[in-house]
Amino acid sequence: MTETLSTENGRTVLRMRRELRHPVERVWRAITEPGELRGWFPAAVEVDLRLDGPITFTFEEEPDAPVDEHGSGVIRAYDPPRLLEYTWGDEVLRWELVPAAGGCTLHLTATFDDRPGAASFTSGWALCFDALEGLLSGSAVPQKDYAPLHEHFVKVYGLxxxxxxxxxxxxxxxxxxxxxxxxxxxxxxxxxxxxxxxxxxxxxxxxxxxxxxxxxxxxxxxxxxxxxxxxxxxxxxxxxxxxxxxxxxxxxxxxxxxxxxxxxxxxxxxxxxxxxx
Structure with missing residues (x-):
């Protein structure tokens, strides 16, 4: 997996990539179907899969769950099984799947304003991607410790x-x-x-x-x-x-x-x- 952070048009842009040993069609289901998302995505999702379709995000009521102040969005780009882009409050998430030998490459582009929070976002998505790999393979993937992972990205990004x-x-x-x-x-x-x-x-x-x-x-x-x-x-x-x-x-x-x-x-x-x- 690779991660880059940049500033574009006054906003912070995080790009991440993960090579997956699964075909595009299988990964597409995992990133679009609510039942599949439940196994790896950070929030419960309800979505109307179409251009301009609404999407909502709900966190479980747990003591350590993040506070979601902007729990809805809209689909801005939809080209199955290749491209899905939607808003999550003020954030924009763009998911792209590219066929590759032995599977596919998953690209995530996240655009947001909270640059000091970039290490948190990167670490959180890295752990989600591990959970996604576990879902796709049907076997547990060793979970990294969030705290040192976060501090690693703080240094990498100069935060x-x-x-x-x-x-x-x-x-x-x-x-x-x-x-x-x-x-x-x-x-x-x-x-x-x-x-x-x-x-x-x-x-x-x-x-x-x-x-x-x-x-x-x-x-x-x-x-x-x-x-x-x-x-x-x-x-x-x-x-x-x-x-x-x-x-x-x-x-x-x-x-x-x-x-x-x-x-x-x-x-x-x-x-x-x-x-x-």
Whole structure:
């Protein structure tokens, strides 16, 4: 399987490919029929298989199931058994099957706006493709561990890098693999930060002269001052774990590497933490 990530017309485009030892017609049924999709697709699907036909996606009500805010779409391209393209909320998924010696090649092109979530999408589809292979072959395929797979794609796509804003501040947006409550524990340690107190060391990058906490809402937000502005950590529920946004205002470009080191250390620590802890 191969994966590439690009930006096209202002949107993020993920391309994945999987070689399958099964004929096009068999794979086509697996990617279009709801009963077959149930064995590998991330959501239950209801679909009217025709151009402009409606399609709906429903996640099972499980504690760890992702939150679907845009659970419907429409078929935009339909050429059986070769091509199927549909929307899923704001996302566009394009499935193409190409005959190959001994089977066929499955191409997935996903177009979306949430670039920081690209490692989550890639990892999720990689696991789905494993399940698809198991469905097609009638035998179990060893399942990979989502968390290290996610972190691998973060590095491959460069999603661990922050940006310097036009005003000189810096910003990181980083998808993590554990819930925000566990992320907060890792950052705060045994401390219970409050307004007026120093921020716990986990929230401070090397070289920053941290002032007092000015705002804290556990486990979602912490802000403290530094001599030239503010530092704000924000955590919210994301796809597969917490979404972290770190912003430092003021002339902060010199701290970009220090923040990256701190955030990646946090991400590595989270890989060792049991999600049930």
């Amino acid at each position: 661990d890098r922050g940006v310097v804003q036009d005003d000189g501040g810096v910003r990181f947006e980083r998808q993590l693999v554990r819930p925000k409550e566990l992320v907060w524990q890792s950052l705060a340690g045994a401390s219970t930060p409050s307004a007026g107190s120093p921020p716990p060391a986990g929230f401070v990058a090397k070289g920053i002269d941290a002032g007092p906490v000015t705002d804290v809402v556990e486990p979602e937000r912490l802000t403290y001052t530094w001599p030239h502005g503010e530092v704000t950590w924000s955590l919210r529920d994301g796809n597969g774990g917490a979404r972290l946004v770190l912003a430092q205002t003021g002339p902060a470009a010199d701290y970009l590497d220090a923040w990256r080191e701190l955030i990646e250390s946090l991400a590595a620590d989270l890989l060792t933490r049991d999600v049930q802890a």
